[in-house]
Amino acid sequence: MMAEFLIEMRQISKQFPGVRALRDVDFSIKKGEIVCLLGENGAGKSTLMKILTGVYKQDCGSIYYEGEEIHLTGPRDAYERGINIIFQEFNLCSNLSAMENLFLGNENRTKEGFFSFTQTRKKAKELFEKLHIDIEPDIKVSQLNVARQQMVEIAKALAYDTKVLIMDEPTSALTSKEITTLFSIMRTLKERGVAIIFISHKLEEVLEVTDRIVVLRDGENCGNVITSDATKNQLVSLMVGREIHNFFTKRTQAPSDEILLEVKGICGNKIKKASFNIKKGEIVGFAGLVGSGRSALARLIIGAEKKSEGTILMDGKELIIRHPKDAIAAGIAYLPEDRKNMGLVLPMTVRENTTMCIHRKLQRLFGLISNKDEYDITDHYIDELKIKVFSREQIVETLSGGNQQKIVIAKALAVTPRLLILCEPTRGIDVGAKAEVHNIIATLADQDISIIVVSSELQEIFNLADRILVMHEGAITADIPIGEANQEVVMKAAIGAV
């Protein structure tokens, strides 16, 4: 007799030094089911998945696979049983072709024992076709954009006989169109009987694509709902344990009419003659598909990359920016989209990261950094942004995503900026922290700081911005006041159909 569930995890507990990560958690999934594992950062989702993939061993509880109890000996064991995970950060060799990545470690060989290109190419084509993915097997992975790299990653998981596919925030780097494609791939997999565990913070997506939602809070089960019966508010309250009626705070003050920054016809890598301006205390949202040039434009403005043409005016006077230090000197702070690789020095402390941009100002006699000033500034931001840390000397690597993001924000605020450029300010952080970050952004704008928000989440832009600029293939294709904006208008401009 077939067991009802493909995977059943019963009464799983896991203790780490000082923290109880999981307490008697149950989780199960059937063949061909898409189950969302929902919870704030730190709720225990990753720990549970690490147990399922053999990375950690549970302290108590058992795992059943097709009704039989299994004891995973390690990640390899889980993989060989067909339990496969796709991480937020991809594990592809970018210097190899798509097909070589598909069969990495599992190569097709000719009779003589050499790598067989013909066979690999044929198999890769078949695999891509089955998933309705349109990727040339010979293309180098480095030439693919994030969305397509992810598709290669999914195909790679299926090149091996995968029965359970865990997707950890697969949509965080994708645009809405790409997400639609991803969902149709997920549905194809579902039809083929693959069980998919979908981890995401984006409730709209969860409601759209999953069959069932399992909610964790503080390492315990706190909800198991059929998706068709679920509502967004219900899920949010399950996750945070309280009803959030008002997701995002609105502004209390309208932006002024005075223009702070004017960008005139700047060109550079991926950017074609972009011009726009921003007023004091205004929040301008940049929407567009991934690769449309939003973050590239931000990098040109702050001097992280060289612009080939164009000028930037601040208060009507030309600004010469050749290096990020010039931008900071002019009061332009930047929050990069990738906090781990660009925003933080992970092995350094909260204090050292927070004051990274302003060490010059903290110098006292003999160029020594003033301890007291540094402590005061760090404590001020820990307090103001409600950053949860044991001490200011904590290594930022050990903080949760939301708190790390707040440190990057603190670092930018320490500059006391007049213009704040935020790229994906809430990527990969949980709902509660996200609302807090949005509150912070609105408060800053109320203090007359101008803010540029680049985001792939349209909802976020609609919630925050006073005005939306849309980019398509390196050019600004629309400038829409928030009152006139709707999803359709923005999407049209984003795909260049204006």
Place this chain on the structure above:
Amino acid sequence: MRANKSNNIKKYAILGVLILLAGFFSIVTDSFLTASNLMNISRQVSMLGISAVGMTCVILTSGIDLSVGSVMAIVNIIGAKLMTEAGLPIFPAAVITLIVAAIVGLINGVMISYVGVPAFIVTLATMISLRGLAYVLCAGMPIWGLPDAFRTLGQGYLGPIPIPVIIMLIVFAIGWVFLNRTKTGRYIYGLGGNKEAVRLAGIRTARVGTIAYIISGFLTGLAGLIMLSRINTGQPKIGTSFEMDVITAVVLGGVSMRGGSGSILGVLVGVFITGILSNGMILLNISEYYQQIAKGLVLLFAVTLDTVANLRKN
């Protein structure tokens, strides 16, 4: 400080090694645990220690400086020439020599940080060329006849403590303050931890990287002067494989080869381990050939320890 877990494991492990080694040599030899031998070890490691502070800066940026042994040779020859043939007084001769050493660091730094040539290649090239230059300058012959007063630097005492040891301790103290309390010092850590984040924070990363190599060159120059004073002749072959001793000491001291983590106090421990090891082996009459085998194994051990600690962290 940078008190993350893997670092702590490394730190205690290394302190344990120091104590074990000292204990071992105290038992197997009569002469190890005597005041004069301990002073002797301190004096012997002083040059290594001074150079190691510079190497620490370089490795923290995730770089490497292989040229330190050859810098020592070039300093030896140039310093000796200036004091003998050129007849310069000691002080200006020493200053010029230090400037030359710093310039070597500058060249290394510019090639690595501004031009972008891998540090391993740049410093390997300067290591080879400078060694050649040292031989060329003195035509392969030792330089004799240094002024007597110059001996004080390497051979003198202040009270019971040898002057080189005092210099080393001062260098370590300044190194600690520099790395922990100045912005450049902190950027040196940051550069090894995440270069892009540091650059986006408005810091001229190439300049910080270059400064690390200049410090390495300058401090090795200082070590070279002490060496010159101790042997009292200019020797073109001096400092051969010195770079390996310095790197071993720094990595033993817990500085990660990947950059970004490690402490100057750990390096001091690493320096003494290296020193005690070679002193102990000499006391035990172990041949120089075997000593070399041991040194290689210690380097491998140090880097393995670093690698394993990093693996555990991930």
